[in-house]
Amino acid sequence: MERQEVSLKKEGGVVLLRVERPKRLNALSQAVVSGIREALDEIEVDPEIRVLLIHGENNFAAGADIQDMVKCDEQEAEEFVFSPVFDRIAALPVPTIAAIEGYALGGGLELALACDIRFAAETAKMGFPEINLGIMPGAGGTVRAPKLIGASAAMELIFSGETIGARRALELGLINRLEPEETLFEAAWKFAVHLSRKAPIALRIAKNTIREGIAMDSESAAVHNESKRWASLFNTEDQKEGMRAFLEKRTPIYKGK
Numbered sequence: 280m281e282r283q284e285v286s287l288k289k290e291g292g293v294v295l296l297r298v299e300r301p302k303r304l305n306a307l308s309q310a311v312v313s314g315i316r317e318a319l320d321e322i323e324v325d326p327e328i329r330v331l332l333i334h335g336e337n338n339f340a341a342g343a344d345i346q347d348m349v350k351c352d353e354q355e356a357e358e359f360v361f362s363p364v365f366d367r368i369a370a371l372p373v374p375t376i377a378a379i380e381g382y383a384l385g386g387g388l389e390l391a392l393a394c395d396i397r398f399a400a401e402t403a404k405m406g407f408p409e410i411n412l413g414i415m416p417g418a419g420g421t422v423r424a425p426k427l428i429g430a431s432a433a434m435e436l437i438f439s440g441e442t443i444g445a446r447r448a449l450e451l452g453l454i455n456r457l458e459p460e461e462t463l464f465e466a467a468w469k470f471a472v473h474l475s476r477k478a479p480i481a482l483r484i485a486k487n488t489i490r491e492g493i494a495m496d497s498e499s500a501a502v503h504n505e506s507k508r509w510a511s512l513f514n515t516e517d518q519k520e521g522m523r524a525f526l527e528k529r530t531p532i533y534k535g536k
């Protein structure tokens with residue numbers, strides 16, 4: 280299926296989704312986001328996929344496409360597809376990783392925040408410049424950023440519209456790992472492959488349990504929920520294989536059963 284400026288490449292259990300619109304610094308037009316949506320249609324039904332890695336060559340994404348937005352009214356803005364697509368990424372049962380180089384601004388940063396884990400090049404720059412355009416983040420940024428870095432730090436970024444460097448982003452907790460620019464993609468790819476070799480059911484249950492726990496008001500309910508999810512993994516062949524492999528001093532081979 281020919282997608283708009285979005286490529287999808289599967290290698291083993293890792294699927295790489297790449298935005299390819301270099302002339303516009305990978306700005307996310309509605310056509311590009313629709314291309315991401317079509318890619319998700321494939322990813323969501325592929326049982327072999329264990330990890331999703333999202334990348335943009337030279338730039339992750341310099342935000343939503345301003346050309347698309349400049350003439351929009353409220354109704355048209357409400358029909359933008361960013362949030363429904365980014366929410367689907369956040370809801371994927373497999374781990375998702377963003378490999379950030381260059382700019383991750385506005386909707387570009389929101390795309391990275393819809394992922395579970397963020398790698399960034401030391402030279403990467405990110406922020407929420409929407410306020411400089413007379414708007415505010417509108418694809419999950421006012422929800423996911425406060426959860427990740429705290430309300431005050433999120434307000435600092437969203438109110439100021441400032442672009443910060445990767446080191447500051449790491450200090451804030453906006454990214455997980457900082458890598459030299461020349462090895463950023465390789466490091467993120469290797470990490471994705473590393474995760475793809477873990478027991479897939481345990482990975483999915485762990486991601487799901489973390490998300491369920493965050494949504495629960497009471498800690499004891501969350502811990503109780505975790506105990507039930509933890510015990511359920513003892514019904515899997517992978518749990519037997521993982522523990523037998525340790526005792527037999529060999530590498531486990533997980534089958535996702």
Ligand SMILES: C/C=C/C(=O)SCCNC(=O)CCNC(=O)[C@H](O)C(C)(C)COP(=O)(O)OP(=O)(O)OC[C@H]1O[C@@H](n2cnc3c(N)ncnc32)[C@H](O)[C@@H]1OP(=O)(O)O
Pocket residue numbers: 302303304306307341342343344345346361382384385386387408409412416417418
């Ligand atoms: C729900 C989500 C909402 C949002 O995301 S709102 C949008 C948020 N994003 C932004 O506000 C960033 C806008 N872009 C910039 O500020 C600058 O770019 C940069 C700082 C990222 C880079 O500046 P420099 O290195 O000088 O490059 P350049 O000449 O500005 O950009 C190269 C070409 O890329 C186009 N472009 C860059 N960002 C966007 C964008 N977000 N929407 C549409 N086009 C964009 C430019 O216009 C230009 O194109 P041409 O060469 O034809 O002049």
